[in-house]
Amino acid sequence: MLQAIGLTSARRRDLPPAVDDLTFEARSGRVTALLGTPGAGKTAALRLMLELDPGRGVTYFRGRPLHRIGHPPREVGVLLGDVPGHPARSARGQLRMLCAAAGAPLSRADEMLDLVGLSGLGDQRIGGLSVGMDRRLGLAAALLGDPHTLLLDDPADGLSSRESGWLYGLMRAHAAQGGTVLWTTSDPKEAIRSADRVVTIDAGRLVADQEVADFARTRLRPRVAVQSPHAARLAAVVGREARDARRSVEVVAEEGARLSVYGSNCAEIGDVAFRHGIPVHRLADELGDAGPPAPPAPAPASAAALSELPPPITVRPPRGPLRPMRYEVRRMLGVRTTTLIMAVVLLASAAASVLLARIGGAPRPHLLAGWPALLPLPPAALGAGLLGALSYGDEFRYPALAASRGTVPRRLGLLVAKLLVTGAAATALSLLVVVCDMQVLRLFYGDQVSAVPGNAILLAASWVGLAVGCAWAGLLAAGTFRVAGAGVAAVLAVPVLVVPLLQKVFAGPAAHALTGLPARLRGLAWLDIPPGPDRWLVAAGRILAQPVGLALLVSLIALICAYAGTALRNRARW
Template sequence: MLQAIGITSAPRRGLPAAVDDLTFEARPGRVTALLGAPGSGKTTALRLMLELDPGRGATYFRGRPLHRIPYPAREVGVLLGDVPGHPARTTRGQLRMLAAAAGVPAARADELLGLVGLADSGDRRIGTLSLGMDRRLAFASALLGDPHALVLDDPAEGLDPRESRWLHGMLRAHAAQGGTVLYTTADPREAARTADRVISIGGGRLVADQEADDFSRTRLRPRVAVRSPHAARLAAAVSREARAARRSIEVVAEDGGRLAVYGSSCAEIGDIAFRHGLPVHRLADEVGDAGSKESGDGAAPPAPDRAPPPDPAAPGGSAGPAGAAGGATPRGVRPIARPMAPVRSAVHRRPDAGPLHPLRYELHRLLGVRTTALIAGASLVVSVVLSLLLARSGHTPLPKALTAWPSLLPLPPAAVGAGVLGALSYGDEFRYPALAAGRGAVQRRPGLLLAKLAVTAGVAAALALAAALLSGEAVRLVYGPEWMHLPPDLAVSAGSWVAMTVGCAWAGLLAAGIFRVATAGVAAVLAVPVLVVPLVRRMLMAPGSRPVSGLPAGLRELIWPRWPYETDRWVAGALGAVAHPVGVALALSLSVLALAYLFTGLQNRARWRSRRIANPGSAS
């Protein structure tokens, strides 16, 4: 059972509310169509029900509002617009990533691909899908959590008749299993043909709530659609001959030289046009909406002016909006009982929920696109080439050659590549939101942040080690094994190299999470050697400052217990790496970014709470 009670959108800039006190229900085991012309408030109503837009009212899914449902994807399947996934991601990769977000097994993705007819297209990229295949993937995303209710916004828009029949067949099958189905449409014929119940709205208000058979009988009737460059003359001729023959024929003029003629046939209209010498460009039989003859587009009629709610104790006091003017309910129109007091509670927006399996989600997100492999491959290739060029001179220290870090570059290629991957970790979240339809990416959840930090650290460490190993092997093959003289502190140098690469990846990740764009993450990575390192060197060389070269030895003397030699060497190496200007600059940048990330998260939460306290009648 899906119940919407008094949902009202927040007006903007003095305009009337797009949805005004809308109340209806969709029952389980039935397909319910929300019918209305473009601009009538259908999509806004769905977004209010799903707690995506601010407003007032209440929507209950089997007796619970959405923000009180622990796992919304397992209760409500949503289809709003196209698939918001990365165009380079495969259909199988997209569903597996969403499966990790919804907390369902990855095998559910392959099961749904077969259910929606995309079993042979699991490796197709989202950007190459046709409209019908894209809609099938979106429908599979809605079914991922095996929800009880389906809420879909014009799911058959733009589909050919065969795809449309398939989609409505799937909706009918879901309802036959006891599920609730609510979808919007602007076509009254589609609503009458595919739904069990039709709820008509206009101007954001409820117009009628009818069974499909009653809707077809009371709202639909045959008409002749005519298009002519002389539509006004043809309309006058048809009306004149109808009066002469004392026939009940109604002609409605539409935009673009179109006419809708009720009570006649194509043959009669064609004969009249021929007798008067008027050209006709289109002549066809249609089934039109009898309630919207003035618009002729098959939309629902505008809502009548609503009278004050009648006394429930009076006879006929429960008449709904469609029958409020006459005090009686028209035949076939379900009376809508109004509550004694309007619903004033805010539409509480559900806090953005992170993925239930953040680590699995992040792995699917990272490895599901070719960008990761391209960036990593480019970093390794550039590292090998630079290492060969540096080793050719014979004067470059081995650590510099293996890390491919010439003095002309602010950072080695592997560190830059790790920083770009870290920036894309959050940048793609905001560019291609996938965690919830219409809700956007989630950037403040600790579980998702920890998963991103862990995955980017692993990728950065692997990239750093691979760059060093491949560069060393390339140098050995080109210049011979005698060139490779490994230093005694190789392990400490390798640890420092990996730590710097991981630090660059985290800097890009945190900056992209703060500014919500991947470019900011890349800029933060490059700012470390370009801006922060010179500033740190200037501070260290300032008069009165103590050199940090003796920091490891000084700290060693302050500690009473004596460490083993290996431990002492590792600690000294770690402190030496941190004391290096690049290490100081990177540690300082990460500290600032982490504090800024924490501050912006707390600031957004405080702003959200203050809005709810200051204005309890509006949504956050």
């Protein structure tokens, strides 16, 4: 059962609150409709229940507020607006990624596709789905965790009558299994057709809380719907004859040359139109909305009432995925962007290698990496940085973890998973570039040009470290500033801004600052360092002595501090 108590949204400027002291309940095994005109506060009420907006009040889901529930997707399924997935991702890929976030088995995605009638459209992209298919996919995402409660914000908006009937049947089936369903609508007829109980609100306040039979009796009244090219003349004639006969008949002009006549019937209206020679194109009996009753006047505030205000609603960040590694792998490989970036990098690097070999004079490492002197970074490093930037940037544009709870949170587990996955992708990309360039050079110029240098291990470590460092720099910058462009800018800033700055600080090449570092470390150590680790330490010092390597290390340290600072600041705010 869902219990909403004293929901009141925060005031903004001098405007009244969108929701004002709203209290009602939605029982298990029943479908409850939250009815109100556009702007009545229905969506704002749902957001308060989900702790998305600040305010006051409390909402209990089977006796517990949302922040006390260990795994919210297994208790509450939410559909607010459209599916917030990447438009290039497939419907099945989106659900499988959300399965990893909710801790559900991957088979649950196919089960939900079958349930909502999308089993044949699992491979279709989200951006190509119609409004009805999009709603079905949103319902499938809401049902992934097998929740007890469903919160649906105007789910029938834009649907055909057939699709709306299917939706109401799905809500009925969920309630029949003991679940709780709360959905919003602005159409009283839809509420009568699909709900067991109707909660009416107006201007954010509770107007009525009724069983559907009582609601139909008090809210709707019979009327005659008339459409005529001479609607104004017909309205005047009907009103005049009703006054002459002293009958209570109300004529309301609608859009499109239509009339709604209350207190009469089709036979009487047809006779009047026939006597006066007025053509009628449509004449039907309907149930019309009598409008919501006036909300009760607010009780005067008192000291006792002020002391019993409902608790404040604290906006909390969404929880991270329960299986972050699986989620991150499916997020990266679920769209063609990753493959496209790698393909472009391989082609650009191969073309640069062939051009450098033809011109001549390029060092062997730059030749194998496809790194012309005109570029601040090689194509592989730029591609790795772009992959890292998209790890957070795409999610801030298309939230994936929880549609109803804003953008992706800065969770440590999710960050570690992103670092590992992007690092692995950058390593694979850098090695593929070298292998591809060697094969292309061998094809065009023979084995002599494509020969492996003598210090291949040291060069490979430097090359992989450069790619991984650029990927992490892009990831951290995009996560800090919440935009993919910031990640790309951070990667480009390393050779363009940070390297010249460090060279000025050290008044010379950065290698001078690390000269003799391994020897000094051996002297400070309590125990003698074996020769093997000593050689690795020297190699690491040589890598860091390179201007780009030292600048990348400094940039990563600065970005880690900035990321941690924004995360701690947001956590203190929450």
